[in-house]
Amino acid sequence: EVQLVESGGDLVQPGGSLRLSCAASGFTFSSHAMNWVRQAPGKGLEWLAYISSRGDTIHYADSVRGRFTISRESGSLFLQMDSLGPEDTAVYYCVRETSIFGVVISGNWFDPWGQGTLVTVSS
Amino acid sequence: DIQMTQSPSSLSASVGDTVIITCRASQSINTFLNWYQQKPGRAPNLLIYAASSLQSGVPSRFSGSGSGSDFTLTISSLQPEDFATYYCQQSYAVPRTFGQGTTVEIK
Numbered sequence: 001e002v003q004l005v006e007s008g009g010d011l012v013q014p015g016g017s018l019r020l021s022c023a024a025s026g027f028t029f030s031s032h033a034m035n036w037v038r039q040a041p042g043k044g045l046e047w048l049a050y051i052s053s054r055g056d057t058i059h060y061a062d063s064v065r066g067r068f069t070i071s072r073e074s075g076s077l078f079l080q081m082d083s084l085g086p087e088d089t090a091v092y093y094c095v096r097e098t099s100i101f102g103v104v105i106s107g108n109w110f111d112p113w114g115q116g117t118l119v120t121v122s123s
Numbered sequence: 124d125i126q127m128t129q130s131p132s133s134l135s136a137s138v139g140d141t142v143i144i145t146c147r148a149s150q151s152i153n154t155f156l157n158w159y160q161q162k163p164g165r166a167p168n169l170l171i172y173a174a175s176s177l178q179s180g181v182p183s184r185f186s187g188s189g190s191g192s193d194f195t196l197t198i199s200s201l202q203p204e205d206f207a208t209y210y211c212q213q214s215y216a217v218p219r220t221f222g223q224g225t226t227v228e229i230k
Contacts, residue, residue, distance in 0.1 A: 093166055110157070
């Protein structure tokens with residue numbers, strides 16, 4: 001079974017740091033790009049960061065660039081979060097990206113999603 | 124960045140109804156458009172990828188169409204378990220932006 005399990009969410013004070021982890025199983029981790037997506041309470045989905053299958057291409061949302069760092073190593077995805085503020089309070093999801101570029105179908109999509117881990121930034 | 128606009132933001136429907144949700148991209152994204160369903164307290168779940176391909180295990184009452192900048196998600200014969208929030212997402216470019224969501228509520 002393909003599975004992603006996040007951990008590391010916690011209550012942290014403004015200005016603090018946190019490191020999220022995502023353990024992948026049931027698929028060849030090194031063959032897929034990975035992403036982090038978050039959802040603030042009562043809000044929509046916000047894409048945060050992308051890392052290619054080999055880890056050599058990384059992209060960030062403007063809202064987290066310079067504060068968050070995505071990384072990966074054998075079977076695990078990470079998100080180092082620094083200089084956290086109340087606006088970073090959210091459920092954070094680890095997501096596998098599948099890409100196909102063919103004659104009939106071309107695209108990239110997110111599946112599966114982890115169960116999410118809650119990060120609360122508050123004093 | 125590519126902006127994704129869904130309409131309506133919410134709707135009320137009855138079991139058995141046909142529901143249509145639209146998603147418009149701020150520029151052409153070919154068919155790099157995905158749809159996700161999210162139920163309260165749960166992670167999103169992929170329904171449709173590449174604009175019109177049904178994800179394995181998703182009921183056939185869900186269908187997607189469109190290309191370029193205009194897309195639709197259609198739910199035929201709405202079932203009780205379909206009451207949820209639906210998001211479109213473009214995967215043509217980074218950042219991989221989402222629509223603001225459409226909540227389907229019970230009438």
